[in-house]
Amino acid sequence: MRAEPENVGEEDDQALWERAAGGDVDAFGELFRRHSGAVWNHAYRLTGSWSAAEDLTSAAFLTACRRIGGLTLVNRSARPWLFAVIGNLARRERRGRGRFAAALARLPQSGIVRDHADDVAGKIDADHRLREVLDAVAGLPRAEREAVELCLVGNLSTAEAAAVLGVTEASVRSRISRARCRLRATTLTAMTTEER
């Protein structure tokens, strides 16, 4: 578990979260500025689509805005909870339910063209490779998949994932270990690094 919140010297997420819960839109905006990039990248890794990642990012922060009053953050950081929300939204979207699309449709539109990153060189290969990973992860049992999404895909610590999932760190490590065995048997590369 991290010893310090991520933004040392600045107001931490919990303080911003509490201010936002009291109606401070700028505090929520600061949370968005702080985490939207990580959430956007995580959403892409869970969906393989930058367009979907934009929608998921918006949906995650809308969810946060609506639920902001009843939550205590893990390690005073909003990121683990946002990643968990992204995971739930992505799974729901993969099942074709797409509930967040309706909420997004109510947002005002602007003239900016989306999908800014889709023209980057190597996109097709990267997307193909990511699809293979996502297909393999999607085939894992739910408990293992959640742990993999948070720790291996989202790069959260096992302590943060354990707190979000409501299980012990030992359980998270166990789930990841089992998932690695399954993933090795499919399309993924061998383990090369250690858990932090």
Add this chain to the structure above:
Amino acid sequence: MDTDIDLPADRPMPVELQEHLWNRLRPQVAATLTGRRRRSAVLPLSAAAAVGLLVVGGVLVLGQDDAPRRTIPASDPADVQLAHDCVTATVASGVEVPDPGSWTPGVKIDADTGSGNGAAWPEFLMIRNDRAAALCLVAGSSTGGITGADVAAMEGRGRHSYATLTAARPFDYLDAWNFLDGTSIQFGITTEDVVAVSVVWQDGNVTPALLHDGTFAVKIDRGEMCGRPGHISATPVASNVVRVTLGDGQVVEGPLCKPTG
């Protein structure tokens, strides 16, 4: 933990994209947060009123559209609030809990964290409605939400739901937590007419379970995770034997883990 699977590196989010998304979100965020501020003075009163209704009523009969109606016994007001908070926390995590207002507290059990068994939450609270039961993680007056929340199971479409109970088998496994010290808490459901539940050992000894409103929990040292291959007693042959007593005195015994097929 660094990733060990072949994932693309993080891209810096373009500033114009970040601004674009925030400009789209801001009006709805402002409306929602402003609305929260206006409602905040009212919500605690309505929550307290809801709790008071359940307590003063003592026994309420609630029903859902196509599910049998059941008599709900009175519960500790703190547990009523916990059940409500558990559902709220689960919804807040992005899981759609069906009929969020229908869940009432079942049995609550101490996880015995002081024994060093590795349990992360000191208590479990079962919650239920007419169709299904679920398990909440609890620490005092706080809750971590429903563990392993599965929408199909919460809608009563899972393997272990009230609709699957019969006169011959008026109980069923729901969930289990097996701890590092070899102990386990087994959670289950029963029909409304069950008045006592216990686990029966081969030597005849009996471990009574806690029972409340069709939910039960029992601590044992021979865990099982019903239907999950690779865990102890995944097969019905080796499953713990449960004995239930009905209100008319009839006793029914059978494996906690429901035989498949």
